[in-house]
Amino acid sequence: MTIKEIAEMANVSSATVSKILNGKDQYISEATRQRVLEIVEREGYISNAIAKSLKTKSTSTLGIIIPDVMNLFFSELARGIEDAAEGMGYSVILCNSDNKTSKEEKYIQVLQEKMVDGIILTASEQSVSNSLKRRNMPMVLLDRDILIEGNVGRIVVDNKKGAYDATKYLIEKGCNNIGFISSDNVVKSSGERLKGYKQALTESNMEVDENKIYLHNYSIDTGYEGVKKLLENNKLDGISCGNDLIAIGAIKALNEMKIKIPEEVKVIGFDDIQISQYVEPPLTTIKQPIYEMGEEAVKMLISIIENKSVGETKVLKTTLVERRSC
Amino acid sequence: MTIKEIAEMANVSSATVSKILNGKDQYISEATRQRVLEIVEREGYISNAIAKSLKTKSTSTLGIIIPDVMNLFFSELARGIEDAAEGMGYSVILCNSDNKTSKEEKYIQVLQEKMVDGIILTASEQSVSNSLKRRNMPMVLLDRDILIEGNVGRIVVDNKKGAYDATKYLIEKGCNNIGFISSDNVVKSSGERLKGYKQALTESNMEVDENKIYLHNYSIDTGYEGVKKLLENNKLDGISCGNDLIAIGAIKALNEMKIKIPEEVKVIGFDDIQISQYVEPPLTTIKQPIYEMGEEAVKMLISIIENKSVGETKVLKTTLVERRSC
């Protein structure tokens, strides 16, 4: 069923039908408008967005590339993005990169072929630049900032300040031996968080001891392993974690070792993913406005698409949420 | 940059370029093949999949409609789907329905307009039938089975058996007072699970007591509230939960009430979502092969798309995974 067939049934031209369907009907008589609309309804006509896109050069779809939807942080991001996109009339193609540059580049290629109007990217590394120079694809970098020329928007959070606040909080709560478990510095945010941790220590005249730092990746297992490793040679009374997943792993290890939280060791996380309020004890953490970051990313992307803005950088605020792990 | 421009640069016709780009080059001389490919490479030509789709009537993209990506069960499903789709050369448009028929129908409309090759649907209710009759859209129903005519595939699990196994396990472990917390029966799987619970009880000559059953929805809060409610008037020694999220909420309530798990009350879940192994105590549960269900759904969908199969129903196995909550 095409616009042409509808046109024939209504004894008008396809141009007329097109105008009516697109609300460009100022000059169409009410009579034919009604007639056409009735036939469209009766026949269950579904317009062909592909044909429309070919003509208009716009697909009303966005591409999003994240490391892994199964990671609660990214699934919340994805949800914020999808909701906002849907609200603004866009669909979303989801891509999981597993932090692999190769997958990222492949997806960027595919998304460009599919003519998405823009891309939201949570970048793995300093990668991608190559594939992106080519076309002038509207893009916003979300959560992870990388070097890229061109009009790219950025939605980030002050990672250094967040980790600083976390560590400072531990110090205020009386901790003297604070460890740090996080991802290694392949991901830029991790480097920033490490800096924040160190700065808080230094400012309080506490020594930065590399033996109290365990860096691997942003997973539950890292938290678990980190605690085991760190507690072999240190007696910590506080652990600042690079993210909530790590904190959850750390808590698990501590629980298994019968170490009381927060009495003996205090634990603080970073992100405030959904599940963090349900672990035992509920996790005190630095909250990122995850869902909102997703929303902001699509707002910015769409304003770039519509040429209403060039790429700017928006830094959202983190806040400390107190629960019972500290 | 179009195929036509490439053709001009190479002094060939656009048909030739098209053939080369699509590997239909049996009759193309190696010389021009090389020449064209070089230019394509040099110019960074990116093909226009929209134009191609208009011609070929195939978009190599699938639509997936799930209630909520932030729910760990569905995010794992989504990941399984996206991985399998990517492996078979398809992209995935993600849609969150929030279990609302209205959103489902809207998305189905949009997906049809965007000419996706097929749809994977985790349906909210008995809904949708209307919007789907129209076109002959290849579809597979995932996780939740609903009545629909036409060639739809189905990937499900034996929910009744799973819940039966769970409850049976509790009985074997010595429980005499087993409660059941789950979603209400708007979702069909929930009704099935309730039946499984009841059957296990009946078979063991235990009385089914409606006061020991709390039904609301599939969320952590339901588990939490359920325990509070049920324990007001009953002294349970076992709780069979409709899913893991509920079990996590139940455990949280139990922990708060200083009730020892599993010594005083045993808890069993359903799904085996990722996080379940990390709660305290780690959750014993009925594992669904979630990721695999996603994969199977796309395999089946693509075989329907390619006319290699009509809709069949595939029932995947659940297994009991023992951890420390029982």
Added chain:
DNA sequence: ATGAAAGCGCTAACAC
């Protein structure tokens, strides 16, 4: 108030 016609970028049947 409506229609004719060109064209978006590609593929594929057919001609040469």
Added chain:
DNA sequence: GTGTTAGCGCTTTCAT
């Protein structure tokens, strides 16, 4: 081996 051409379904300019 390669090119010509029609056409996918739509939008949009311009004519009437």
